[in-house]
Amino acid sequence: MDIKSLREQSDLSFDIATAKQNALEKARSRQIVAHRGHLFRADAETINLISTLKQQHSTFFILDVNQNPCEITDPDDFLNLLITRNQEALNQYHQLYQQLKKR
Amino acid sequence: MTTGVLIYCFDTEAVKYHPTANFAIAQIKKHLGLPVTVVTDSNTQIHLQGQDNVVLIEPRKNNRRFYKDKSIPWLNLERTNAYEYSPYDVTVLMDSDYFVYTDNILQYVDTAYDFLLHNRVYDATGRNSFLYTSKSLIPIVWATLTIFKKTPSVKKIFDMIKHIQTHYDYFCNLYRIDFQNYRNDYAFAIALNQMDGYSSNFLPSAMTMLPSDTEIIKINEQYLAFKYNEKISYLENQDVHVLNKEIPFNV
Numbered sequence: 001m002d003i004k005s006l007r008e009q010s011d012l013s014f015d016i017a018t019a020k021q022n023a024l025e026k027a028r029s030r031q032i033v034a035h036r037g038h039l040f041r042a043d044a045e046t047i048n049l050i051s052t053l054k055q056q057h058s059t060f061f062i063l064d065v066n067q068n069p070c071e072i073t074d075p076d077d078f079l080n081l082l083i084t085r086n087q088e089a090l091n092q093y094h095q096l097y098q099q100l101k102k103r
Numbered sequence: 104m105t106t107g108v109l110i111y112c113f114d115t116e117a118v119k120y121h122p123t124a125n126f127a128i129a130q131i132k133k134h135l136g137l138p139v140t141v142v143t144d145s146n147t148q149i150h151l152q153g154q155d156n157v158v159l160i161e162p163r164k165n166n167r168r169f170y171k172d173k174s175i176p177w178l179n180l181e182r183t184n185a186y187e188y189s190p191y192d193v194t195v196l197m198d199s200d201y202f203v204y205t206d207n208i209l210q211y212v213d214t215a216y217d218f219l220l221h222n223r224v225y226d227a228t229g230r231n232s233f234l235y236t237s238k239s240l241i242p243i244v245w246a247t248l249t250i251f252k253k254t255p256s257v258k259k260i261f262d263m264i265k266h267i268q269t270h271y272d273y274f275c276n277l278y279r280i281d282f283q284n285y286r287n288d289y290a291f292a293i294a295l296n297q298m299d300g301y302s303s304n305f306l307p308s309a310m311t312m313l314p315s316d317t318e319i320i321k322i323n324e325q326y327l328a329f330k331y332n333e334k335i336s337y338l339e340n341q342d343v344h345v346l347n348k349e350i351p352f353n354v
Contacts (some may be wrong), residue, residue, distance in 0.1 A: 058273070
């Protein structure tokens, strides 16, 4: 393979990596939700935490994105909100990722 | 409780900002559905479209900045008065070149926090152009998008920002800030450092930025196309702060 082809492949890889990072940042921004006056990330960690705690308690405390405590008194509704927002963001990311794979 | 957006727009000889502000207002209306108040001067006001309210002032003009290797006027000194200018209980203070393509901001106004802004940004060209870690002793915050409520503690923050602006040379030296002109980003950072011990609450996402050397080749209400290093990329459904002032609206 000549150096020109290697350069083109390198450029393409960088472009795809940048586009993937942009799509990921977009998804992360979309995952932010407000609940009971606090902000949370609708990511796997928060979803797993709520899902686990609600098996033991009907109300409990967790930390928001700025490490402030928040009492969760409606874990079922909160979990639904988190899952909805998480899947909305990741569905968009998935569609963009499929386009990137074709390049 | 009222919620609305406050933006500043002053045309200068070097840059006509009103097309940018008009586009920003249209995007705010479409995606956020919030009322918009524009702080402006009489020369710029006649070109503005879509705003709900105008605060007419005569801006102080003794600040400049480098833009594409030229020194141009920078009418950014009035941001310190945003607390007084805003008619809203909850204010989304936004640069006129911050373009809203989502309703994400509606999550940020629906909280108990009384002062929120970004402390992280993301360069969409992939170059990390905004890592200013060696530019000062204090971590920068970004005043581009600031959400605040009218509370006594927020009033103190804005009063502190005014004090810092008045004595900016002193604070610039104190914090070893590597920019000689007045920057709201650092004035806000210093105020939070002084008033909150830098234990402030921040917006959890990184603000997407396009540097000034990035050419905007197309922009409309659905997406923005930009060109850098002979490559064209798109941002869609993603809020973005555009630093290039030559934006081809209506192309």
